[in-house]
Amino acid sequence: MDFSISPQHEIFRRTVAEFVEKEVTPRVSEMEERREIPREFYARMGELGFFGLRYPEEYGGAGADSMMFAIFLEEMARGYISLAAAAMMQCLMGTNFIYRFGTEAQRSRLLVPALRGEKIGTIAMTEPGAGSDLGAITTRAVREGDSYIIDGTKSWITSATRADFFTVAAKTNPDPKAGFKGIDMFLVEKGTPGLSVGKKIAKAGAVASETSELTFNEVRVPAENLFGGKEGFGFAALREMLNEIRVMTGALGLGLARAARDESITYAQQRMAFGKKIGDFQAIQHKVADMEIEIELSRLAVQYGAWLIDQKQPCNKEAAIAKLFATEAGVHAADEATRIFGAYGMAMEMTPQRLFRDGRFLLYGGGTSEILRNIIAKEIGI
Numbered sequence: 001m002d003f004s005i006s007p008q009h010e011i012f013r014r015t016v017a018e019f020v021e022k023e024v025t026p027r028v029s030e031m032e033e034r035r036e037i038p039r040e041f042y043a044r045m046g047e048l049g050f051f052g053l054r055y056p057e058e059y060g061g062a063g064a065d066s067m068m069f070a071i072f073l074e075e076m077a078r079g080y081i082s083l084a085a086a087a088m089m090q091c092l093m094g095t096n097f098i099y100r101f102g103t104e105a106q107r108s109r110l111l112v113p114a115l116r117g118e119k120i121g122t123i124a125m126t127e128p129g130a131g132s133d134l135g136a137i138t139t140r141a142v143r144e145g146d147s148y149i150i151d152g153t154k155s156w157i158t159s160a161t162r163a164d165f166f167t168v169a170a171k172t173n174p175d176p177k178a179g180f181k182g183i184d185m186f187l188v189e190k191g192t193p194g195l196s197v198g199k200k201i202a203k204a205g206a207v208a209s210e211t212s213e214l215t216f217n218e219v220r221v222p223a224e225n226l227f228g229g230k231e232g233f234g235f236a237a238l239r240e241m242l243n244e245i246r247v248m249t250g251a252l253g254l255g256l257a258r259a260a261r262d263e264s265i266t267y268a269q270q271r272m273a274f275g276k277k278i279g280d281f282q283a284i285q286h287k288v289a290d291m292e293i294e295i296e297l298s299r300l301a302v303q304y305g306a307w308l309i310d311q312k313q314p315c316n317k318e319a320a321i322a323k324l325f326a327t328e329a330g331v332h333a334a335d336e337a338t339r340i341f342g343a344y345g346m347a348m349e350m351t352p353q354r355l356f357r358d359g360r361f362l363l364y365g366g367g368t369s370e371i372l373r374n375i376i377a378k379e380i381g382i
Contacts (some may be wrong), residue, residue: 003307005067012064013071018050020079028080030355031208035200037086038163046117050059051299055099059107060115066244066306070251074302077255078262082208083356084252087159090114092248096119096241097167097185101227106187106356110165119164124154131156131364132371134169134181139216141170141186141226147381148186149228150194150219157219160197160212165189168216169238184234187225194219196228201214205357242366243319249366250326254298256362257326260333260355261291264340287336294329301325324372331359 005013023044031037035329045051055061062068068370069091076084098111100123113119130136139152139244150170157166166188173182188195198213228237265288268279278284305322308315334355363369 001307002243003067005071005303009067009071012068013075015048016050016072016075017078020075024079024083025074028354030174031080031082033069035207036210037083037208038148041083042090042120044117044179045087045090046115050087051095052115054091055095055111055115059099060112066247066309067303068304070248070306072257073248073251074255077252078259079255080208081252081256081361082206083287084255085206085209085361086159088248088252089122090117090120090233092244093123094159094163094165095168097227098165098187098228101185101229101233101237102187103224110187110189112175114164120162120165121165121167122157122159123167123169124157124160125169126156127153130156131339132213132368134183135181137169137171137183139168139170140174141184143172143223143231144220146223147220148223150186150216150221152216154214154216156211157360158202158209158211158212158336160214161200161210161275163190166195166214167227169234172234181232181235183238184231185227185238186221187227187296188216188221192219194222204360205354206314206361207357209218209361238380243305243315244309245366246319246323246372247309247315248303249362250298250302250305250322250324253326253330253359253362254295254302254331256355256359257291257333259297260330260337260352261288263351263355264288264291264333264337267341267344274303283342287340291329291333294325298322298326319374320375320379323366324369324376327359327362328369330362365382 010182048070049062050063053064053072054062071086073084076087095111095114098106111118114121125134137292141148143149168186168188169187171182172184195218196215201211266337268284269277301322305315305318308318337352338356341350341352344350
């Protein structure tokens with residue numbers, strides 16, 4: 001078993017790091033102030049081939065492995081979580097179903113331009129009353145001849161105001177006992193009558209990665225827009241993707257933790273107190289050492305999860321561990337960074353306060369830490 005990083009992976013890491021340092025970092029303050037990601041970033045990431053990493057060459061992708069994708073997200077998160085989250089949506093959740101289960105016409109019209117950054121895709125699962133308990137969604141899709149009629153409300157939908165197409169979770173089986181198994185996934189394109197996008201949800205963290213509500217009022221879509229071609233298929237397809245979401249969210253946490261560690265080291269080597277650098281105090285050294293421990297363990301968990309996905313091996317437990325440990329590590333590192341900076345850790349012109357706010361964003365999507373612990377316990381027979 002070898003899930004180590006290859007020279008090719010490291011070359012790619014340097015490519016992404018250079019993009020982040022030269023093109024992303026200088027504009028973070030602008031994006032924080034505007035609370036949005038400039039559209040040109042999508043075109044630029046498409047041009048660099050980032051959006052197509054996990055897709056085959058026939059659709060304009062690179063055919064790269066999951067390890068490469070995890071490295072991409074880690075380096076992006078090290079620079080700016082908002083952009084990393086939007087990129088992950090474009091690369092994974094927003095385009096996965098159309099690639100795997102869409103028609104060739106749909107792939108040509110939507111997937112190919114999305115990989116170039118010309119169109120934006122997103123997924124709509126969460127509802128005001130259904131987050132962790134996804135089986136409780138109330139959005140309905142009812143067959144009517146050669147169409148489905150979709151009614152319901154979604155919330156916390158990433159990039160909703162600018163998305164060109166949506167992968168929408170809806171109940172085709174309304175039986176309460178069906179729960180999660182009653183869900184199917186549908187393609188709904190921007191401009192479809194009855195689809196409306198609500199106002200942006202103001203957030204404390206990841207502020208430039210916009211989230212909004214969606215309303216479906218008798219939205220009619222062709223029957224071919226049911227991903228998988230038959231009712232009852234969405235449950236298994238969604239579960240399979242959740243493991244990848246969890247591992248890759250762990251990669252975001254790893255990148256955030258690295259950013260917090262780096263900021264802490266730089267500040268500790270400059271800040272003077274009691275006649276010496278604060279980095280000379282053992283209390284500060286221990287904080288940074290604990291960050292490093294959690295970073296290294298997070299890296300191993302994420303790499304192992306990515307390797308298992310590439311090997312097409314079951315990884316419910318390992319994906320849950322990667323997401324839980326790495327995101328909590330990111331939050332812990334950001335918190336410790338604010339403590340090392342002292343009062344300056346709360347200053348808006350300093351980076352730690354942003355890392356502290358952004359870290360919380362990672363705790364919810366893909367399963368809360370509590371839900372993930374439930375999964376891990378079940379996987380080991382408890």
